Amino acid sequence: MSYGYTGNILHVDLSIKKHWIEYPPETFYRTYWGGRALALYYMLNQIKPHTDPLSPDNLLIFAPGVITGVPAPAIPRYTVCAKSPLTGAQGEAEAGGWWGPELKKAGFDAIIIKGSSSTPVYLYINDGKIEIKDATHLWGKDTGTTQKIIKNELADDKIRIAQIGPAGENLVGFANIVNELKHFNGRNGLGAVMGSKKLKAIAVRGTKPIGLFDKERVSQISKEITKRVMDNPLSRSLRESGTPAAVRSFYEAGCLPSYNWTTGYFKEGENLTAETLNETILKSTEGCYACPIRCKRVVEVDEPNLKVDPTYGGPEYETIISLGSICGISDLKHIAKANELCNRYTMDTISTGMVIAFAMQCYQEGLLTKEDTGGIELTFGNKEALLILIEKIAHREGLGDLLSQGSYLAAQKIGQGAEKFIYQVKGQEIPMHDPRVKTGVGLQYALSDYGADHMKAAHDPFFKDKDSVGIKEMKGLGILEPVSPTDMGEKKVSLFKLIDIYWSLLDLLGVCDFGYVPRSVGTLDELLEIIRATTGWKTTWFELMKLGERSINMARIFNPRDGFTSKDDTLPEVFYQDFKGGPLDGQGAINKEDFQKALRLRYELMGWDPDIGIPTPAKLLELGLDWLIDEVKR
Amino acid sequence: MKINIKLEGYLKYKYPSNILELNYSKPVTIYKILEDAKISLADVFFIKTGDKIVKEDYLLTESAEVKLFPIIGGG
Numbered sequence: 255m256s257y258g259y260t261g262n263i264l265h266v267d268l269s270i271k272k273h274w275i276e277y278p279p280e281t282f283y284r285t286y287w288g289g290r291a292l293a294l295y296y297m298l299n300q301i302k303p304h305t306d307p308l309s310p311d312n313l314l315i316f317a318p319g320v321i322t323g324v325p326a327p328a329i330p331r332y333t334v335c336a337k338s339p340l341t342g343a344q345g346e347a348e349a350g351g352w353w354g355p356e357l358k359k360a361g362f363d364a365i366i367i368k369g370s371s372s373t374p375v376y377l378y379i380n381d382g383k384i385e386i387k388d389a390t391h392l393w394g395k396d397t398g399t400t401q402k403i404i405k406n407e408l409a410d411d412k413i414r415i416a417q418i419g420p421a422g423e424n425l426v427g428f429a430n431i432v433n434e435l436k437h438f439n440g441r442n443g444l445g446a447v448m449g450s451k452k453l454k455a456i457a458v459r460g461t462k463p464i465g466l467f468d469k470e471r472v473s474q475i476s477k478e479i480t481k482r483v484m485d486n487p488l489s490r491s492l493r494e495s496g497t498p499a500a501v502r503s504f505y506e507a508g509c510l511p512s513y514n515w516t517t518g519y520f521k522e523g524e525n526l527t528a529e530t531l532n533e534t535i536l537k538s539t540e541g542c543y544a545c546p547i548r549c550k551r552v553v554e555v556d557e558p559n560l561k562v563d564p565t566y567g568g569p570e571y572e573t574i575i576s577l578g579s580i581c582g583i584s585d586l587k588h589i590a591k592a593n594e595l596c597n598r599y600t601m602d603t604i605s606t607g608m609v610i611a612f613a614m615q616c617y618q619e620g621l622l623t624k625e626d627t628g629g630i631e632l633t634f635g636n637k638e639a640l641l642i643l644i645e646k647i648a649h650r651e652g653l654g655d656l657l658s659q660g661s662y663l664a665a666q667k668i669g670q671g672a673e674k675f676i677y678q679v680k681g682q683e684i685p686m687h688d689p690r691v692k693t694g695v696g697l698q699y700a701l702s703d704y705g706a707d708h709m710k711a712a713h714d715p716f717f718k719d720k721d722s723v724g725i726k727e728m729k730g731l732g733i734l735e736p737v738s739p740t741d742m743g744e745k746k747v748s749l750f751k752l753i754d755i756y757w758s759l760l761d762l763l764g765v766c767d768f769g770y771v772p773r774s775v776g777t778l779d780e781l782l783e784i785i786r787a788t789t790g791w792k793t794t795w796f797e798l799m800k801l802g803e804r805s806i807n808m809a810r811i812f813n814p815r816d817g818f819t820s821k822d823d824t825l826p827e828v829f830y831q832d833f834k835g836g837p838l839d840g841q842g843a844i845n846k847e848d849f850q851k852a853l854r855l856r857y858e859l860m861g862w863d864p865d866i867g868i869p870t871p872a873k874l875l876e877l878g879l880d881w882l883i884d885e886v887k888r
Numbered sequence: 889m890k891i892n893i894k895l896e897g898y899l900k901y902k903y904p905s906n907i908l909e910l911n912y913s914k915p916v917t918i919y920k921i922l923e924d925a926k927i928s929l930a931d932v933f934f935i936k937t938g939d940k941i942v943k944e945d946y947l948l949t950e951s952a953e954v955k956l957f958p959i960i961g962g963g
Contacts, residue, residue: 488898491898497963500897502896503896503957506934506955507934507941708963715960719929719930721929838941
């Protein structure tokens with residue numbers, strides 16, 4: 255009898271329209287658990303080096319974790335993995351919502367999709383039954399329309415749908431995948447992989463409860479955490495203000511990414527704050543499966559010339575900045591509209607805003623002309639241009655086609671030194687957190703196998719003081735000493751090794767970091783108890799941290815097969831320069847030499863060859879990955 | 889001199905009031921006013937007074953407003 259997981263992995267080959275079920279043994283689940291560890295097992299075994307990410311040979315994997323869907327706070331998440339069309343590297347993105355738990359209730363721990371259909375299809379999974387259904391009538395439709403049609407034709411309003419919109423169909427390099435219209439596997443262009451397979455959606459309905467080893471204990475811990483949500487200032491803030499709470503701090507400090515990263519000072523920042531959002535466009539708040547925090551914003555605008563549909567949720571911090579100050583835009587209503595359009599078409603809002611800001615800077619510097627833009631006055635702050643360009647990117651029209659493959663490729667096509675104006679790691683645009691005030695985040699940007707990502711670790715401020723939550727609550731993982739957010743020395747490197755492993759673990763388990771330390775209310779002991787009570791496995795933090803480390807090492811093996819080297823572990827040059835303008839003017843530059851030393855030390859601490867940043871055979875052996883030793887010898 | 893402390897973000901939920909007023913007869917460091925107000929530095933990411941971002945050892949020599957911004961994570 256399995257607890258937490260179902261024991262069934264669904265394989266689908268869309269080229270031949272066949273599916274089958276694999277029944278891996280318990281040792282497989284105890285080794286890989288779910289999420290990207292499970293996905294990478296298949297990717298490393300089945301995706302050949304140099305595979306075109308948009309070819310039928312790429313895999314597209316949907317993988318919740320062993321405990322995803324347990325009825326406890328903040329464990330609703332699942333991972334989507336594939337080779338990324340945006341980076342050419344290992345691609346992954348996690349999402350919350352309801353889809354992951356529903357897949358488990360429908361009887362599956364993961365879906366491994368290969369091949370490509372010749373015509374649009376969608377997958378219907380209903381309590382263990384699988385159908386590949388025609389989706390010709392859905393192709394070209396936005397996400398809201400598609401969801402309505404599928405629910406109507408299957409006559410079941412409780413179906414949960416993960417899907418792509420037109421951007422995914424049109425193979426936009428940063429197209430994403432959405433479930434329930436507002437929960438995104440946001441980054442890495444995984445929606446384009448889905449589009450390349452002509453897979454419009456995966457509709458899931460499950461009614462079987464997830465098996466729990468000790469239901470009583472899970473319920474007891476869940477109640478204890480829930481009781482504390484409103485008493486804990488961190489979780490209460492997430493509930494009251496959501497992620498936009500971060501805007502004010504960065505804006506007032508002068509490190510709010512603005513005007514394509516040319517400054518951290520955004521004069522109109524007040525217009526973008528959580529307080530402004532709550533007062534002007536907030537309609538309600540929502541949460542994910544079984545989570546009492548309810549951090550999601552739902553916004554609405556109903557004006558004669560501007561309507562924002564609340565069906566598509568509301569902008570997160572990342573979105574407000576990437577579609578706002580990065581483009582010089584301070585009108586929250588237009589940002590909310592831009593967010594709605596990205597959500598309808600399934601485009602990652604970070605990359606969308608960044609590629610548009612890049613185009614705005616190219617226009618300002620004369621690298622793009624009005625002829626190139628199709629007559630659009632593409633100046634910073636032009637909020638109408640933002641909306642027009644989102645449409646053009648989604649449908650790959652005119653300048654939108656050039657921008658649709660991300661800023662890295664667009665800069666190569668524009669030439670004339672345009673690469674000076676892109677800010678990316680491994681081809682993925684930088685998120686909206688400035689590493690000059692949080693150097694550990696910079697290390698994670700550089701080291702991330704799937705390109706710059708702000709969710710690759712907890713952020714530095716949680717570990718700044720002996721009384722900080724990250725120090726007080728995480729001693730059990732060996733995190734004992736505080737380190738300044740701007741420090742770039744050995745202790746920071748050592749700290750972020752542990753945090754990276756812990757974060758990778760949360761991701762592959764399906765745990766949202768908003769529910770547990772250091773970000774929020776649940777403790778390490780409570781999380782361990784939930785895992786034990788769910789699975790019946792007498793696991794320990796030793797085993798769990800090794801699991802997180804295993805997943806990092808598997809990803810680290812995947813990329814060199816496609817030519818990635820330690821030279822790809824970089825940061826954009828702007829972060830080695832001081833801030834310009836605002837309260838931090840003339841301060842902040844990261845020392846480049848210190849950063850290089852930090853990277854080398856991190857390789858050493860991870861048990862990787864310090865010259866090339868690749869795991870040693872001994873490290874692979876330690877992690878039970880001896881089957882990958884031949885890969886590193888190559 | 890009068891020092892107004894304004895708490896931002898989640899600090900508003902951690903302490904009983906989001907605006908505190910303290911009086912001093914001579915120059916005082918921010919470290920001292922936080923100690924007097926029983927506000928933990930562990931929760932504070934940025935300290936702003938006027939248009940400046942300052943550290944806890946900054947010496948206030950006249951009446952001022954001090955804004956405290958909390959630690960911030962990703963999401």
